[in-house]
Amino acid sequence: MDVSTCWVEVGKTDRVALEAWLRSQNMPQALATRARIVLGSADGDSIRELAQQLRITQRTVCLWRNRYRQQGIAGLKTQARSGRRRRITAAQERAVVAATMRPPKTATHWSARRLAKVVGLSRATVHRIWQKYGLQPHRIEHFKFSADPQFETKLADIVGLYLDPPERALVLCVDEKSQIQALNRTAPLLPLRPGIPAQMTHDYQRNGTTSLFAALEVATGKIHGRCYRQHRHLEFVAFLNSLARRYPKREIHLICDNYGTHKHPAVRQWLAEHSRFHLHFTPTSASWLNLVERWFGVISQQAIRRGSFDSAAELERTITDFIADWNENAKPFVWTKTARQIKRSIRSAELISET
Numbered sequence: 001m002d003v004s005t006c007w008v009e010v011g012k013t014d015r016v017a018l019e020a021w022l023r024s025q026n027m028p029q030a031l032a033t034r035a036r037i038v039l040g041s042a043d044g045d046s047i048r049e050l051a052q053q054l055r056i057t058q059r060t061v062c063l064w065r066n067r068y069r070q071q072g073i074a075g076l077k078t079q080a081r082s083g084r085r086r087r088i089t090a091a092q093e094r095a096v097v098a099a100t101m102r103p104p105k106t107a108t109h110w111s112a113r114r115l116a117k118v119v120g121l122s123r124a125t126v127h128r129i130w131q132k133y134g135l136q137p138h139r140i141e142h143f144k145f146s147a148d149p150q151f152e153t154k155l156a157d158i159v160g161l162y163l164d165p166p167e168r169a170l171v172l173c174v175d176e177k178s179q180i181q182a183l184n185r186t187a188p189l190l191p192l193r194p195g196i197p198a199q200m201t202h203d204y205q206r207n208g209t210t211s212l213f214a215a216l217e218v219a220t221g222k223i224h225g226r227c228y229r230q231h232r233h234l235e236f237v238a239f240l241n242s243l244a245r246r247y248p249k250r251e252i253h254l255i256c257d258n259y260g261t262h263k264h265p266a267v268r269q270w271l272a273e274h275s276r277f278h279l280h281f282t283p284t285s286a287s288w289l290n291l292v293e294r295w296f297g298v299i300s301q302q303a304i305r306r307g308s309f310d311s312a313a314e315l316e317r318t319i320t321d322f323i324a325d326w327n328e329n330a331k332p333f334v335w336t337k338t339a340r341q342i343k344r345s346i347r348s349a350e351l352i353s354e355t
Contacts, residue, residue, distance in 0.1 A: 007041060007042060007044055008038055008041035008042050008065055008068060008069065009042065010038060010039065010042040010068075014038075014072065014073055015039070015042070017073055018035040018038060018039055018073070019035075019039070021035040022035055022036070022039075030078070031076065031077070031078075033054055033056065034064045034068075034076040035076070036050075036053075036054060037050055037054070037060075037061055037064045037065060038064065038065070038068045038076070040053070041061075041065050047061045047062060047065075064076060088121070088125060088129075092119070092121070093129055093132075095119060096115070096119055096121070096126055096129045096130075097129065097133055097135065099115060099118065099119060100115065100130065100135050100137060104118075109137040109138065110137045111137070111138070112126045112127045112130070143349065144285050145285070145346070145349075145350065145353075146283045146284055146285045146286045147284065147285065148283035148284040148285070148286070150283065151283040151284075151286070152339075152343065154280075154281060154282060154283045154286075155283060155286070155289070155339050155342060155343070156339045157280055158255055158280060158282060158289045158290075159289075159335070159337070159338060159339040159342070160339070161218070161253055161255065161280060162218060162291070162335035163335060163338065165218065165219070165253075166251070166253065168251060169250070169251040169252065169253055170217065170219070170247055170250050170251070170252050170253070171217075171218040171219065171252075171253045171255070172215040172216065172217060172218070172224075172243070172252060172253070172254050172255065173215065173216040173218060173255045173290050173291045173292035174213075174214070174215045174216075174239075174243075174254050174255065174256050174290075174292065175213075175214065175256065175257060175287070175290055175292045175293060175296070176211055176212065176213050176214075176231060176236075176259070176261075177211065177212040177214070177296045177299075177300075178211040178212075178231040179209045179211060179231070180209060180210050180211065180212060180304060180315065180319075181206055181208075181209050182206070182207040182208050182209065182210070182309035182310075182311060182312045182314065182315040183204040183205070183206060183207070183307075183308065183309065184204060184205045184207050184308050184309055184310055185200055185201050185203075185204050185308045186201050186203050186204060186205065187200075187201045188308075189306070189308065198306070200306065200308075204308075207309060207310055207311050207312060208229075208311060208312030208315075209229075209312060210227045210228070210229060210312045210315055210316050210319075211227065211228050211229070211230065211231040211235070212225055212226075212227055212296075212299075212319055213225065213226045213227075213228065213235065213236070213239040214292055214295065214296070214323075215239075215243055215254075215292070216291055216292040216295055216333075217330075217332075218291060218332060218333075218335075219332060220330055220332055221330040221331045221332035221333060222326075222327045222330045223295060223323050223326055223327060223330070224242070224243065224246055225319065225320070225323045226238070226239050226242055227316040227319055227320070229312065231261070232261065233261045233264035233266050233267055234266075236261050236262065236264070236267060237266055237267060237270050240267070240270055240274075240277070243277075244274060244277075249276075250276065251276050251278075252276060252277050252278070253278045253280060254277060254278065254279050254280065255280050255282065255289075255290055255291075255292075256279055256280070256281055256282070256290070257281065257282050257287045257290060258281055258282065258284055262279070262281070291333045291335065294333055295333070299319070299322055299323075299326075302322070303318055303319065303322040304318070304319075
């Protein structure tokens, strides 16, 4: 009997399943081709005819015909492969991790290329190990421990306002982004292009400064902001007056840092005359507890840092427009950690620092 024309016997159940493969829109093309080989063979098509119809080699037709004869439909599915044998041992991985933790003698941190030469592996292998263990020697984060003797009391007070605010009261995070420079680049910004990032000159012309006073509504994420050319207690009192007009008859808790302006006698006098305002100070060197600082990072990154301004007035208009747009789609910054969790993290960092 001619092998090229011998049939493949397909049962009724298998035929229904293979025809369902061909109707499915999500079936991989490879499986659909294998189903056509088996069904075509069952209908009497030769190996040569199937190869021409499906634009594949006769060897491929024979492979899947034989696979179906031996294993049925299960044999048509792609089998999992063991993959290449592991070349890097666990001991080598541990050696790379340990070496990464110890800075080189003549530099502050490792690069993948430098460490690869030392441990005798490729740069790509070192990089993969770093990714696996979350090691990033090129990055560094800054920290500072607060020496405030009332740190724990103030921490509990601020976090309590975030996690369990007083009923019928408004919690506002207040701070100033002072001395924002209106910088005008010496050449126009070169826009973003495929494969090329946006480009700007490193030199600039200073066209004045402004200070942004901002209050963040913890519950809604909305911002109330005012720009002033100076940064004194007079401007802070003026900003407090604007808050009093914006939120009439509301009990208001203000979270502020320890800047001297916030404790000026004129400010204390204003607070005495407005008993519905209550100030809560963050601990010394812990302004990260003030959520408005996070918003200052957003406006700096999205509206100020890459901007080019001919005057301080233009800078102030940009800030005002950004605040208006932000408030239309405002979302709150959600505080999640308790005071106890924060203190535990700080103690762990102190122990590592001492070690």
